[in-house]
Amino acid sequence: MTVGATAALLIAAFLAAGLGSALGMAGGIFLVPLLTTVAHLSFGAAVAISLVSVVACSCASSPTLLIKRLTNIRLAIVLEIAASLGALVGLLAVGAISERILYGLFAAVLVVSAGQMLQTRRPRSAPTNVAPTSWATQLRLRSSLPGPQRVETPYIVHGPGAGLAAMFGAGMLATLLGIGSGVLKIPAMDMALRLPLKVSSATANLMIGITAAGAAAAVVIRGDLDLGFAAPVVVGSVLGSVLGSKVLVCANPAHLRIVFFAVLVLLAVPMTLTATGITNVGA
Amino acid sequence: MMHSEAADRGLASRLARLLRFGTTIAVTVTSIGMLAAHTSFTGAATVAVVSGLLMFALLPIAGLLAAVQHYVRRLDWTYVALAVGVLVLVGANFLVGSAS
Numbered sequence: 001m002t003v004g005a006t007a008a009l010l011i012a013a014f015l016a017a018g019l020g021s022a023l024g025m026a027g028g029i030f031l032v033p034l035l036t037t038v039a040h041l042s043f044g045a046a047v048a049i050s051l052v053s054v055v056a057c058s059c060a061s062s063p064t065l066l067i068k069r070l071t072n073i074r075l076a077i078v079l080e081i082a083a084s085l086g087a088l089v090g091l092l093a094v095g096a097i098s099e100r101i102l103y104g105l106f107a108a109v110l111v112v113s114a115g116q117m118l119q120t121r122r123p124r125s126a127p128t129n130v131a132p133t134s135w136a137t138q139l140r141l142r143s144s145l146p147g148p149q150r151v152e153t154p155y156i157v158h159g160p161g162a163g164l165a166a167m168f169g170a171g172m173l174a175t176l177l178g179i180g181s182g183v184l185k186i187p188a189m190d191m192a193l194r195l196p197l198k199v200s201s202a203t204a205n206l207m208i209g210i211t212a213a214g215a216a217a218a219v220v221i222r223g224d225l226d227l228g229f230a231a232p233v234v235v236g237s238v239l240g241s242v243l244g245s246k247v248l249v250c251a252n253p254a255h256l257r258i259v260f261f262a263v264l265v266l267l268a269v270p271m272t273l274t275a276t277g278i279t280n281v282g283a
Numbered sequence: 284m285m286h287s288e289a290a291d292r293g294l295a296s297r298l299a300r301l302l303r304f305g306t307t308i309a310v311t312v313t314s315i316g317m318l319a320a321h322t323s324f325t326g327a328a329t330v331a332v333v334s335g336l337l338m339f340a341l342l343p344i345a346g347l348l349a350a351v352q353h354y355v356r357r358l359d360w361t362y363v364a365l366a367v368g369v370l371v372l373v374g375a376n377f378l379v380g381s382a383s
Contacts, residue, residue: 006317064299067299081365081368084376214372227336230332231313
């Protein structure tokens with residue numbers, strides 16, 4: 001691979017992870033379409049690279065969120081049981097699913113993500129008198145996050161059962177499509193568990209790395225990872241997730257969402273065309 | 284027993300240090316391998332890139348082990364069992380992924 005191609009991959013991964021981290025995603029949702037449509041890698045090769053990149057992004061961006069006390073570690077461990085189980089089912093199923101169906105599934109995820117970009121989320125209000133389920137109470141999932149002027153904002157966790165079901169699906173998608181599944185995890189925590197958005201994003205961020213870790217270690221050990229592509233993509237993703245989000249904080253969120261919507265829809269087109277057999281973007 | 288939330292702050296700091304340190308080492312090793320591969324592609328460059336990428340994949344597992352140790356110290360057996368359960372599932376993911 002030429003130096004120019006490596007630099008192009010590095011920059012593309014930097015932008016994908018930087019843009020993704022601005023909205024709480026790991027960037028895998030951009031990487032797989034880019035690697036298949038632009039670099040013409042096979043879907044499996046792109047997924048393998050993206051899995052390692054997703055873990056790296058999670059490791060790079062989690063420390064800041066942990067120190068800010070936005071991550072609910074106990075909730076992450078509880079939900080990770082379902083997500084890791086889903087990832088395992090995804091790995092077992094991936095061989096039985098045709099590549100065209102996977103392209104179609106990816107296109108659907110892109111369209112759902114694009115739809116989410118147009119939705120505005122209202123900040124979660126303080127805990128109401130609604131009693132948390134006994135599960136959430138016994139597992140001591142309630143916590144608080146630091147608010148303005150050092151005032152703690154307490155929150156409770158609702159409906160962990162619905163959250164577990166969503167995490168199972170998110171875990172499956174993670175290993176089938178090589179994405180962090182933040183697109184499923186964050187709304188599930190927001191709607192089913194009724195968590196504050198910052199807690200949802202931070203907790204999902206930590207979980208994304210754990211969900212993909214086993215599969216990522218396997219693709220590295222197995223030796224069929226294209227290192228020429230993987231190294232610049234992973235290094236670019238890490239730099240993007242750390243630095244890109246800080247740069248993008250200055251940007252107008254409404255404008256960002258419009259740009260994201262356009263990019264996601266644009267990426268969904270070749271994935272849909274491949275799924276329907278009209279074109280073939282991968283190797 | 285200290286309140287769970289307050290006790291978890293210690294774990295959060297420890298995980299943050301572990302992930303930050305590990306990420307720095309892993310990205311440095313991967314970058315060195317990537318740069319070396321373009322000057323003279325040798326076995327050493329490949330070893331560096333694979334080692335760096337593997338470090339990334341192993342970091343969340345190291346974090347889970349730190350969580351298990353934390354909850355064992357606190358005699359919080361519910362979370363010891365849950366964290367060990369996640370570790371077992373991640374291990375199963377690795378085994379199935381390696382075989383496929």
